[in-house]
Amino acid sequence: MTEPAEVLFYHLERVPLERVLPSLLERTLERGWRAVVQSGSPERLEALDLALWTYSDASFLPHGTARDGDPARQPVYLTTGDETPNGAGVRFLVDGAEIPAFTGFVRIVCLFDGHDPDATGKARQQWQAAKAAGCAVTYWRQSDSGRWEKQG
Numbered sequence: 001m002t003e004p005a006e007v008l009f010y011h012l013e014r015v016p017l018e019r020v021l022p023s024l025l026e027r028t029l030e031r032g033w034r035a036v037v038q039s040g041s042p043e044r045l046e047a048l049d050l051a052l053w054t055y056s057d058a059s060f061l062p063h064g065t066a067r068d069g070d071p072a073r074q075p076v077y078l079t080t081g082d083e084t085p086n087g088a089g090v091r092f093l094v095d096g097a098e099i100p101a102f103t104g105f106v107r108i109v110c111l112f113d114g115h116d117p118d119a120t121g122k123a124r125q126q127w128q129a130a131k132a133a134g135c136a137v138t139y140w141r142q143s144d145s146g147r148w149e150k151q152g
Contacts, residue, residue: 005091005105007130009123009146011141018051020111024092025052025064025076029061033106034088035076037063040095045080048094048097052076096122102117102133 012020021037028035039045045065052061063076071077071085082100084091089106093099095121099108108130112123130137139151 002104003101003136004102004130004133005108007099007108007126007135007137009127009137009139010109010111011120011123012111012141014142014146017111018048021048021092021094022052022055024109024111025061025063026059028090029075033090034074034086035090035092036084036086036088037076037078037092037094038082038089038097038100039078039080040097042080044095045078050079054125078093091115095119099126099129101133102130106147108135 012019025035025037037048039048047064049063052063055061061076062074063078064071064074065078068074072087074086077086077088080097084104090109091105091107092109092111094111099110102108110123110126112119114120127137140148141151143149
């Protein structure tokens with residue numbers, strides 16, 4: 001994959017990351033893609049790992065970290081680095097994680113807290129960088145009814 005990835009920005013205002021990320025990961029796996037979730041801190045990575053195990057009693061989201069061993073077998077790999085040991089086609093960036101490259105993925109998904117001015121500013125910088133790299137960029141915001149709507 002040498003073409004620039006499609007980059008999606010999810011503006012979190014109504015629902016926290018721990019509730020949004022699992023559904024996006026489930027859709028990713030349903031499409032037959034693998035995913036990497038890159039967090040901005042080890043502490044947040046630990047919290048996300050736990051959240052993905054406990055978010056629903058009715059479903060299972062297979063995932064792991066480097067400490068779980070054999071990262072190439074993980075459908076969803078959690079990291080704070082820029083590695084992609086599972087051959088993922090989709091990279092999720094949370095908590096200010098930097099975009100490592102705009103190529104090598106089908107999609108890059110940036111989720112940011114709309115109540116945090118620093119996170120919003122960082123997302124704007126990432127948007128500009130993605131546009132400059134020639135990526136198709138979309139912005140998603142949650143409606144009052146809770147549905148994700150593409151803006152602009």
